[in-house]
Amino acid sequence: MQRTLTALRGNSQRLDGGAMFGNAPRALWSRWVDVDELNRIPLACNALLVEEESGQGVRRILLETGIGAFFEPKLAQRYGVVETQHCLLEALSERGLSDADIDIVVLSHLHFDHAGGLLAAWKEGEPPRLLFPNATYLTGFDQWLRAKSPHLRDRASYIPALIELLEASARLQLIEGEYSSLLGNDYRFIRSDGHTPGMLLAEIETDAGPLVYGADLVPATPWVNLPITMGYDRAAELLIDEKTELLSRLQARNGWLFFSHDPQCMVARIVADDRGRFAVTDRLNQPGSLSLAEA
Template structure:
């Protein structure tokens, strides 16, 4: 497993599954000859996009960022359309860290699209139940409202199977949620309720931009996805938080990147440090 140790917090990437999504959709209006140099595609024009949750451990608490694509929840057609080559091994990954799903105290959700939220519930033969029964699940109020009342566009990614079993565990926030140096901050952009994660630990800073910067190849603030509901909001948020992170010499972490778990850039945009995905 890939690990990023901070002075008081340990980041561990778990195995949440692998999708392969259309490169054109992932890079929006950016011409293929440009993005392909940064992030290669396969013969179907798909780029590899893992869905690997991050386990943060501090002060005896186990905090999960995102939940993976789950296991046994996607139809064969969905697997084909989303290029799923591997379903989640989240429970096995936790066991390898000496934990079970009952040991998770918080699940921090940047948003609730299926590739982030499928791992929140599982089928028990009768209905969908919570995978993390003892956790508080934190998400923005806007995102939670749209999850339960999707519009004509978003209903394809907000599924009742992913929220009905966890409704009594959800805690929402408006602008910001924080706990001991960990913050979820509402940005909008990718979805109306999208949030990013900012972690301050002593002299170290981590910025998790989630799906407004899904991979290192989306470093350019103008490179946003065609999936984004509000692309100009994505661009504005990227401008603000990338500048913040670079000035703080922060680690930028990723959920979808097939090559890097975390990187640092200098003021000129040059890569200065990287944790590669094994």
């Protein structure tokens, strides 16, 4: 089987830097990112397209859909969504594809900045509409339970209409454990509970080592620093422990991390210095085909 990996850019946001960096002071995190007059930092929504060619044809798997453009204008402004069009659909179109060509959509969790792209762009007077009509939607069982009955602390992170549409689609599969029967053993899921219960990080074996979709465990390169967490994380100490385990394993295996929210770096290899501090190298900064073996 021949497998092609492509990094796609979805819609972008600007969110409060203090919220994104938790208890880290602005004097520290402002060295790593630009900040505007409203104290907001730029964030991307990066998706990973996996195309598998075999004797049975091509199977297309999409990891994440980003925030999309489903918010009505007032909420889009509140949450700092930059573009009004659905950028992920445009990125697929540039490759000669549409949402109807996707066979499987994998969602690490169901917060709106990762799953909102499942919905069509907002139009006045029209109800929410589910995209990817031929795809099976995969997410974790425990994350699904959280989305259906969220805590007051993260209730605003979920889209009730999306949850209803997914449930009614009859194309939702919930993952329990490390593997999905639909995807097969080439895809392993790493559970993380520090950001939200039952978040699943997809790991794919490549010729250049394992590649993990970092989701919101390590959303961008600044969060490779172990003590750095987000104010949105439900359990910061647990998240740091989970991040330490993931980065240690990737560093030991010469592995790669795909960043869901980094506007400047899509993928990088994880390394550690002589003091055990993690960093990135072999950065792939632009959307497009990922040639990890050549990096």
